[in-house]
Amino acid sequence: MKNRTKGLRTWIEIDKKSVLNNLKSFRGLVGDGVKIMSVVKSNAYGHGLWDFSNTIMKDKNLDWFGVDSVVEGLTLRKEGVKKPILVLGYVLPEMLKIAQENDLSIAVSSMETIKEILRTKFRGKLKIHLKLDTGMHRHGFNRFQKTEVLSALRGVLSKVEIEGIFTHFASAKDPSDRNYTNGQIREFTEWVNFLSKELNIHPIRHASATGGSLIYENARFDMIRVGIGMYGLWPSEESKKYKSRTIKISPVLSWKTIVAEIKMIKKGEGVGYDLSERVNKDTKIAILPIGYWHGFPRGLSRVGCVYIGGVACKVLGNVCMDIIMVDVSMVPGIRVGDEVEIIGRSDKSKNSLLNMAKLANMSIYELVTRINPLIKRIVI
Numbered sequence: 001m002k003n004r005t006k007g008l009r010t011w012i013e014i015d016k017k018s019v020l021n022n023l024k025s026f027r028g029l030v031g032d033g034v035k036i037m038s039v040v041k042s043n044a045y046g047h048g049l050w051d052f053s054n055t056i057m058k059d060k061n062l063d064w065f066g067v068d069s070v071v072e073g074l075t076l077r078k079e080g081v082k083k084p085i086l087v088l089g090y091v092l093p094e095m096l097k098i099a100q101e102n103d104l105s106i107a108v109s110s111m112e113t114i115k116e117i118l119r120t121k122f123r124g125k126l127k128i129h130l131k132l133d134t135g136m137h138r139h140g141f142n143r144f145q146k147t148e149v150l151s152a153l154r155g156v157l158s159k160v161e162i163e164g165i166f167t168h169f170a171s172a173k174d175p176s177d178r179n180y181t182n183g184q185i186r187e188f189t190e191w192v193n194f195l196s197k198e199l200n201i202h203p204i205r206h207a208s209a210t211g212g213s214l215i216y217e218n219a220r221f222d223m224i225r226v227g228i229g230m231y232g233l234w235p236s237e238e239s240k241k242y243k244s245r246t247i248k249i250s251p252v253l254s255w256k257t258i259v260a261e262i263k264m265i266k267k268g269e270g271v272g273y274d275l276s277e278r279v280n281k282d283t284k285i286a287i288l289p290i291g292y293w294h295g296f297p298r299g300l301s302r303v304g305c306v307y308i309g310g311v312a313c314k315v316l317g318n319v320c321m322d323i324i325m326v327d328v329s330m331v332p333g334i335r336v337g338d339e340v341e342i343i344g345r346s347d348k349s350k351n352s353l354l355n356m357a358k359l360a361n362m363s364i365y366e367l368v369t370r371i372n373p374l375i376k377r378i379v380i
Helices: 016-030 041-045 049-056 070-078 093-101 111-119 143-156 179-199 210-215 237-243 353-360 364-369
Strands: 010-014 035-039 064-067 085-087 104-108 126-132 160-167 204-206 223-226 253-258 261-265 283-288 305-308 311-316 324-327 339-343 377-379
Touching: 010 049, 016 035, 016 049, 016 210, 016 223, 035 204, 041 049, 041 364, 049 070, 049 377, 064 070, 070 085, 070 093, 070 104, 093 104, 093 111, 093 126, 104 111, 104 160, 111 143, 126 179, 143 160, 143 179, 160 179, 204 223, 210 223, 210 237, 283 311, 283 339, 305 324, 353 364
Parallel strands: 010 377, 035 064, 035 223, 064 085, 085 104, 104 126, 126 160, 160 204
Antiparallel strands: 010 253, 253 339, 261 283, 283 324, 305 311, 305 339, 311 324
């Protein structure tokens, strides 16, 4: 490992064994009759788009990849990914032809996109997945557009293959409150039955992301889209309590840096910008070369911690752009160059993603996706 981190002040480690175990766990959950899409948008939720995708792209338990943009899809295609890829986000008109030429399926969620498809010349058929708004109220056709959508689709059937129909749940992470999601499931089913009958199609039906996949067995349909769960993280505390005895997943990401400098400061002295914290005793501190530019939230100022030599070390003062300061008074024999664990993979550690998100008053999704994409990811 030393050779792989030589010259690096900070790096991300991705545990391949945990990645594959998480995928296997979801396969065990849904069985062989349901396809699994690994959602790797937003730099694979901070885990590295290609670094993460490369660990599972040939695994028999995986069927699809989900990305946000054509650019992300092209990245995977250029790296040799052969599995189907669905672009879940908005596709610019000038990217429609490029998507078709690179065998990228796209989400179609508006009449404007259908009109752009009509204007575009393709050499073959563009694979599309119709996005239905059943209650999330983001992208998608709503229930008042059924007749309009049907007419528009009939007009583009010569140009497209309606490969899939999907929706997204707004509130599927809490098993104690099912009314809204059940309503979305009913509306989705009505849409699918209507379009399948009128157009004589048999599309891939998918509605559930990680939360829905865990809680709603009746909403797994033909495929599930696993995002946060693929990275070993639970979408909510409620879903973890509900399903953790049935399915085992574990975090795959850890974040490391090194000690750049060590010094002693006297009792009563302030640390960092605005002297926002003063130490109440003579204190040994370490300077670490990462900060909020790297993705370590300013919300962890004075409350966050890292681990050095197995010891939890509190963040002192305000998090800086490229630097944090930590109390290392309790770390025996600490030296410049020692490895520091910024984020750990254990759910029980003080520097787990979940604990850090709570301390920083952030969602775990926001925290992990904000880790700077320029930091090298290393699959171990």
